[in-house]
Amino acid sequence: MAGESDPDGPGADAPSAAARDDLAGVVDLFGWLTRAELSRALSELAFKRRAEVDDGAIAAAIDVAVAEYALVPAPPAALSEGEGGDANAGGAPAAVADPGEGLDGDDVALAVGPAAFPSLPDGAADLPHILDVPERGVDREALSAAALARLSEDAVAAIGEGDADRLEVLADVTYDVEAWAPVDAGDVRERIVAELDS
Incomplete structure (x- = not known):
């Protein structure tokens, strides 16, 4: 169920924000996030709920979302930031890795994928005020x-x-x-x- 972790899945010990569709909902708030930024967002949500942060479980939940195509690694050419986040205006971010070199790097960008039904976990609406990221877009x-x-x-x-x-x-x-x-x-x-x- 959206908003809850799969009790039998690899992210079972992760905060409830680590449910597959919740992960997609968090990413959807921004257009795209790097793995490191998404991990931080989930940690912030856990902190707000006074839940223990399990970095390993968060990483595992992201891996599951990527494996199931709820999140997809995005090539730098598909991304933009600043200037209203217009994905057609160029401005591809320089600090994003090419996912062809590996999917688990902190600087790999993730966008909402075809298997997602994005949902916002409790407290996620505050994340744009917590994470300092510019406007972003995806081609x-x-x-x-x-x-x-x-x-x-x-x-x-x-x-x-x-x-x-x-x-x-x-x-x-x-x-x-x-x-x-x-x-x-x-x-x-x-x-x-x-x-x-x-």
Whole structure:
């Protein structure tokens, strides 16, 4: 349920703000956040609730949201900040890492992904006053192209590992991404279905 952690999931010990859709809701407040900024936001929410901050559980919850495409790593070319956060006006941030070099770096930017139903956890409305970040924007076309490319890579990896559970998740994401952006994930889906049916 939105606003609560999955009691059986990897983020089970995280603050309730670490539920997948709550993570997306926090990111959606800003347009995009780096992993470090999102971790800080979740820590601030836990502090406001007088809950113990478990950095490991927060990191695990972010990993789950990324793996399930509730959050997607965004290439610097898809991002902007300042000047009203207009994603079409250039101004890509210099301090953001290329997610192609790894998804778990503190400076990898995360944006709301196709599998998310963003919801705001209690107290999140105060976060823009707490986190000192400029206005930000995301170029959805560049973001969706990056998400589709990653989806294809994830499918190839899961096929190579014979990971049927992962393939089932990715098959669902192929539908999510088509509803989220004007992209065609049919080729990826066909490869996944063929592997699951073999």
